[in-house]
Amino acid sequence: MIKSSLLPSALLMVAIIGSIPAVLAQTNGDEPSAEMRTFAAIGTISSLQLEEGTPAWILSGGWKLRATLSGEDDSTATFTAATRMVMPDGTAMHRHEFSDFALESWSENNGTTTFNGTATITLRDGPNEGVPISIAVNGGAIQFSVDSEVVDHFGSDPIYGVVLRTFDSKPAEEPVQGNSTGISAEALNYTQNPVQVNETKGYSVVELADDIYWVVGSGYQTMFLATGEGVIAIDAPQPLGEMYLQAIQETTDEPITHMIYSHAHPDHTGAAGQIFPANVTYIAHNETAAALANATDSNRPAANVTFDDSYTLSVGKHTVELYHLGNYHSSGDTVIYLPEQKIAMVVDLLRPGITPFRAFAVTPDIEQYMQMHETLVEDLDFEVLVPGHTQLLATKDHVNTNLEFTQSVMDNARNALETSEPDPVQSCVDTTISQWEGRLDNLEEYMTEHCTVMVQYLSD
Numbered sequence: 001m002i003k004s005s006l007l008p009s010a011l012l013m014v015a016i017i018g019s020i021p022a023v024l025a026q027t028n029g030d031e032p033s034a035e036m037r038t039f040a041a042i043g044t045i046s047s048l049q050l051e052e053g054t055p056a057w058i059l060s061g062g063w064k065l066r067a068t069l070s071g072e073d074d075s076t077a078t079f080t081a082a083t084r085m086v087m088p089d090g091t092a093m094h095r096h097e098f099s100d101f102a103l104e105s106w107s108e109n110n111g112t113t114t115f116n117g118t119a120t121i122t123l124r125d126g127p128n129e130g131v132p133i134s135i136a137v138n139g140g141a142i143q144f145s146v147d148s149e150v151v152d153h154f155g156s157d158p159i160y161g162v163v164l165r166t167f168d169s170k171p172a173e174e175p176v177q178g179n180s181t182g183i184s185a186e187a188l189n190y191t192q193n194p195v196q197v198n199e200t201k202g203y204s205v206v207e208l209a210d211d212i213y214w215v216v217g218s219g220y221q222t223m224f225l226a227t228g229e230g231v232i233a234i235d236a237p238q239p240l241g242e243m244y245l246q247a248i249q250e251t252t253d254e255p256i257t258h259m260i261y262s263h264a265h266p267d268h269t270g271a272a273g274q275i276f277p278a279n280v281t282y283i284a285h286n287e288t289a290a291a292l293a294n295a296t297d298s299n300r301p302a303a304n305v306t307f308d309d310s311y312t313l314s315v316g317k318h319t320v321e322l323y324h325l326g327n328y329h330s331s332g333d334t335v336i337y338l339p340e341q342k343i344a345m346v347v348d349l350l351r352p353g354i355t356p357f358r359a360f361a362v363t364p365d366i367e368q369y370m371q372m373h374e375t376l377v378e379d380l381d382f383e384v385l386v387p388g389h390t391q392l393l394a395t396k397d398h399v400n401t402n403l404e405f406t407q408s409v410m411d412n413a414r415n416a417l418e419t420s421e422p423d424p425v426q427s428c429v430d431t432t433i434s435q436w437e438g439r440l441d442n443l444e445e446y447m448t449e450h451c452t453v454m455v456q457y458l459s460d
């Protein structure tokens with residue numbers, strides 16, 4: 001139904017990784033240009049620290065690097081890393097965090113980009129600020145060296161690691177213009193850099209594509225479309241309330257004519273009855289409609305139009321396709337898809353950049369939850385995805401990372417059960433945190449709940 005030609009993601013990744021040195025070379029070529037370029041990468045640490053030629057510590061962990069570079073001297077870079085050091089005989093373990101990187105200089109040579117600056121490193125006696133470090137990245141590997149005269153703990157060789165994934169390299173400032181599907185450069189930027197919520201208003205509105213708007217505030221995000229013949233609103237998050245209406249009215253004079261329910265939960269939809277006019281057409285999946293009917297909540301009006309597998313809504317110049325691809329989060333979960341712009345909205349599946357909400361987004365079914373990621377990546381041709389929370393837009397990379405994280409928890413829970421760990425949940429928590437440190441934020445927030453439901457699921 002929604003199969004479409006799609007560049008295999010593995011191929012795409014190779015292509016992007018391969019292109020980084022070339023992009024950097026452009027920025028730092030013979031003629032320095034003032035044009036800024038950004039890139040970002042994440043990866044793992046896998047390194048051995050030798051002392052007098054003998055392995056003394058095994059290092060593992062993760063890192064993140066993001067840089068905005070130009071030929072002028074206004075380049076910036078952030079670098080964070082977390083590493084565990086384990087003695088080869090397993091008798092000792094401790095950890096370090098690298099943060100607050102301040103870039104002093106950078107250079108590009110033979111496809112390797114080197115960043116010199118200082119960082120804060122946590123050591124036994126607490127954080128040490130302003131420690132000189134040097135970070136060198138090429139297409140597939142990273143190495144970073146800590147000045148051993150300042151901190152004599154990491155030996156004389158660099159710490160080595162792997163580049164797992166790199167993100168699009170695009171000029172940071174580019175006039176808002178379509179890519180091939182009309183998604184604005186500003187929107188693409190928010191797949192990497194969180195949008196700043198306007199503090200006075202309490203929300204921000206971004207035009208994702210021609211007359212398609214993304215509203216972000218109060219920890220929630222949603223989307224609406226001005227069609228020329230009325231506004232199609234998707235959801236009405238309760239914490240946004242009147243601000244959602246204000247966001248719509250500041251961008252268009254058109255009346256609100258339709259609302260689509262992504263699912264029935266009141267936090268995402270419970271402002272509808274308060275802010276929308278009485279004659280709005282409400283569209284919901286059958287199961288969502290049943291949940292709304294059961295709730296008899298005037299803030300969540302009953303559906304006038306319902307569907308089973310899919311539904312296409314065309315109003316004015318916009319077409320919206322709705323798909324029910326499984327109950328990954330609640331009964332009647334609906335994927336909202338704009339085929340022309342290749343924009344999807346999938347609420348409460350993942351939170352880009354951070355770990356899922358508690359117990360894998362309180363999923364009723366872990367198999368459907370994991371399957372949903374594969375369906376989205378393989379069958380739905382989208383470039384950006386509105387995930388419902390955080391201040392980022394998601395991409396297929398984020399969906400893949402969330403699935404990889406879920407798979408790690410599953411592997412670690414299974415392993416803990418198979419090796420009869422006395423406390424399989426804690427074993428799963430510890431292993432997953434050590435594997436994902438530096439790669440996803442909020443790692444500890446719901447880890448015990450993630451591991452608890454996974455151990456239960458595997459034990460059933």
Ligand SMILES: [Zn+2]
Pocket residue numbers: 263265268329330348
């Ligand atoms: Zn929900």
Ligand SMILES: [Zn+2]
Pocket residue numbers: 267268347348388389
């Ligand atoms: Zn939610």
